Amino acid sequence: MEGGYIKPMEGGSGPYNPRTVEEVFKDFKGRRAGMIKALTNDVEEFYQQCDPEKENLCLYGLPNESWEVNLPAEEVPPELPEPALGINFARDGMQEKDWLSLVAVHSDAWLLAVSFYFGARFGFDRNERKRLFIMINELPTIFEVVTGAAKKQSKEKSTVTNNSSSKNKSGIKPRVSESQTKSSKLPPPKDEDDTLDEEEDDEHGDTLCGACGENYASDEFWICCDMCEKWFHGKCVKITPARAEHIKHYKCPSCSNKRPRV
Structure with missing residues (x-):
């Protein structure tokens, strides 16, 4: 998506309009992967593109797992919900890790907005909306990935699982012999x-x-x-x-x- 317009799918000729829960979730994962890439692997390039001397800039995640920093849509209202505006202005006013965390939080909010925009546009019912949210909620947020919280939670979960497994094998209850x-x-x-x-x-x-x-x-x-x-x-x-x-x-x-x- 550039300037707020929906990009066509790779290899397709028409506009990209995911209509089912699975298609919207695939769109969510693609955009999420692109934004995570910008805030982790490509962070130096992302940092350079967010020049505070430029106009209001937004971070866009694209369905093909890529990202771009661009100006917001000119038309009002835009075709899709817009990401947080002016992320570049805060870049030099705070520590880099805090700035990246801030962008990550706004990116999570934007991803949810886009997904449920599609859900509303194509008339998802209550069960479909619930199913979509459950699928999304199974993935760590961008904020959790960027701050390292996702790894910590995964490690803690693994420890709890291993401890529980070893207790079960011993056949000993915690209170009684x-x-x-x-x-x-x-x-x-x-x-x-x-x-x-x-x-x-x-x-x-x-x-x-x-x-x-x-x-x-x-x-x-x-x-x-x-x-x-x-x-x-x-x-x-x-x-x-x-x-x-x-x-x-x-x-x-x-x-x-x-x-x-x-």
Whole structure:
């Protein structure tokens, strides 16, 4: 698109008018790829083209995954929604990374505007609009890519997935060991495991650790004393989930120190 006009598709002769959800999403991805390229791989060239001495300039992403810095459309209203106007004026007034982040935010807003402009123009119904947004929302925003947030989120997600997988393989619940599961101190078993998992936090939310006095937390390992029936953080009594697997009857430090009656 130059000057606000819709460019024809590569190899086509007519105007480029995506009419289906899939076509609009393809258009979105192409424009997004072009703008990401401008703000990352081609950043030096993009920086040079955004001369503050020039008139109001806009960053356009094109459906063929390219980009251009150009003047806004002359006609009012334009054929398509216009990107943020005058991005070049802010270039020398702030740090480069902050300026690129600012352009990225406005680029995200423009991409959504263009996609839903097509949706409105060609009469997408509620379900089609929802499907389009879900497809778009699966991709990181340009801002997330430019600032590095997308990589961080991906790394965190991978870590959580790996941790969850390793926990599942161990067969150990974060709060109870196998020996405690066999005892009668736990709530009565439910018909479905899911129901038990959902209600466990509620039933034990007010439970206090017999050592430190802190509340129960679902992401921490707890163990119950078979003598006094008090609950303890595993870390407070130096018992790990792996060690608990081999304990048939657990005695807390207090009960272990009690002398047997004569």
